[in-house]
Amino acid sequence: MAKLSEKKKKELAAAALEVRKRAYAPFSGHAVGAALLAEDGSVFTGCNIENSAYSPTICAERAAFAKAISEGVREFTAIAVAGGFEEVPEGYCAPCGVCRQVMAEFCGKGFIVLLARTPEDRREYTLEEIFPLAFKIEDTEGRPSGKEAP
Numbered sequence: 001m002a003k004l005s006e007k008k009k010k011e012l013a014a015a016a017l018e019v020r021k022r023a024y025a026p027f028s029g030h031a032v033g034a035a036l037l038a039e040d041g042s043v044f045t046g047c048n049i050e051n052s053a054y055s056p057t058i059c060a061e062r063a064a065f066a067k068a069i070s071e072g073v074r075e076f077t078a079i080a081v082a083g084g085f086e087e088v089p090e091g092y093c094a095p096c097g098v099c100r101q102v103m104a105e106f107c108g109k110g111f112i113v114l115l116a117r118t119p120e121d122r123r124e125y126t127l128e129e130i131f132p133l134a135f136k137i138e139d140t141e142g143r144p145s146g147k148e149a150p
């Protein structure tokens with residue numbers, strides 16, 4: 001697992017809680033914020049953005065990854081996630097399966113996932129703990145070749 005200071009964990013959780021205020025969640029009322037720490041020290045934040053048609057909805061975590069990847073950043077250390085229905089989240093909001101798959105695309109097994117209620121009240125996991133046996137195309141036999149599936 002990557003080393004991350006207590007100070008940095010607090011800052012990351014605080015950033016997730018702050019950006020959570022920008023969540024657009026009129027349908028569920030479940031506001032989520034995420035703060036993604038890159039290996040170069042930069043932080044990319046994201047909030048969930050719901051949509052009337054539901055499926056265009058994007059999670060806070062993927063919004064943060066989209067910002068980072070589109071800025072040319074692809075090496076990450078940790079993400080803090082904060083979400084819930086209350087002003088101060090009552091529980092720990094874990095990333096959905098789709099977001100875990102996106103994390104697995106860009107992050108190693110030791111990538112740190114912080115679930116924050118407050119900057120101080122957090123749970124900490126590695127990506128491997130919350131998403132074992134992630135799908136990776138290179139782990140499958142062969143590569144896509146354009147041939148029809150058997």
Ligand SMILES: [Zn+2]
Nearest residue numbers: 059095096099
């Ligand atoms: Zn998600």
